Amino acid sequence: NAGVTQTPKFRILKIGQSMTLQCTQDMNHNYMYWYRQDPGMGLKLIYYSVGAGITDKGEVPNGYNVSRSTTEDFPLRLELAAPSQTSVYFCASSYGTGKSNQPQHFGDGTRLSIL
């Protein structure tokens, strides 16, 4: 059971480039989330998904897109990288029952620098 797996671990992009951060989980969790963590700060929710085919915006969605075609995968896309998107990106998943919160499990993160 690998849990939540994120790739790549590190990436350097030039301004204006695009890339996809990959996230996959093997816990059969229906809920998945993307957060960004700027240096010395807390986590901000970018996008989330409550199931395959369903996505919604979080606190800081601008400049990002997501898709959820399967239960396991929740990729995050940056279309036109900007220096303000330099951050550590964490993917998380949880089991949602519709009745009560369940703990979110995090991946190891992707450290992204935009130069």
Add this chain to the structure above:
Amino acid sequence: GENVEQHPSTLSVQEGDSAVIKCTYSDSASNYFPWYKQELGKRPQLIIDIRSNVGEKKDQRIAVTLNKTAKHFSLHITETQPEDSAVYFCAASKGGSSYKLIFGSGTRLLVRP
């Protein structure tokens, strides 16, 4: 929307002393309050959580208290050890259809040997 404030931003204690971190939340509909520990360069890891129908929860040296009336909750670590040194984040969620977590800004805890 929900806002979570966390204090202090840094906390230094002597090994063996207790540490207390406090958070306040703005949305009275919030009903789930987890605490995460994040070591340098690592993922956030859940250490304890509490739901709104409970006032206190303990797990060995860690405890969390919740005051729904005042809309604040606290993390208590007793008999601190150097390995407790990390950044601690509180969060709040009101469940519903998404269980989105709103995080506090974090507390850097340093336990001096």
